[in-house]
Amino acid sequence: xLKNPYTGNPKAIEEGHQLFLDTGCYACHGHHGEGGTGPNLxxxxxxxxxxxxxxxxxxxxxxxxxxxxxxxxxxxxxxTWKIIAFIRSLYKGDPAKIVW
Numbered sequence: 001x002l003k004n005p006y007t008g009n010p011k012a013i014e015e016g017h018q019l020f021l022d023t024g025c026y027a028c029h030g031h032h033g034e035g036g037t038g039p040n041l042x043x044x045x046x047x048x049x050x051x052x053x054x055x056x057x058x059x060x061x062x063x064x065x066x067x068x069x070x071x072x073x074x075x076x077x078x079x080t081w082k083i084i085a086f087i088r089s090l091y092k093g094d095p096a097k098i099v100w
Contacts, residue, residue, distance in 0.1 A: 006084075012081075016081075041090060044093035056077075059080050
């Protein structure tokens with residue numbers, strides 16, 4: 001199973017936040033991951049199981065039939081992991097439901 005090497009790393013989370021802004025993720029997911037045209041990234045309700053590998057595949061390859069585009073030609077795997085670390089830092093749900 002893929003593991004995020006940056007989980008809980010403050011420097012990587014800040015870099016992920018900057019990448020989240022620079023690539024325009026906020027346009028769909030909100031500046032604080034609260035959602036908009038894209039889903040809320042801060043809570044417990046996810047359409048697909050919110051594991052790090054699932055999120056990595058979604059960012060890398062997009063999600064067919066949705067507005068979620070593939071970012072594989074824009075973001076390196078390292079940058080994708082940092083964005084995921086940032087997203088995880090926003091979590092406001094039940095800690096018992098954490099699966100990453």
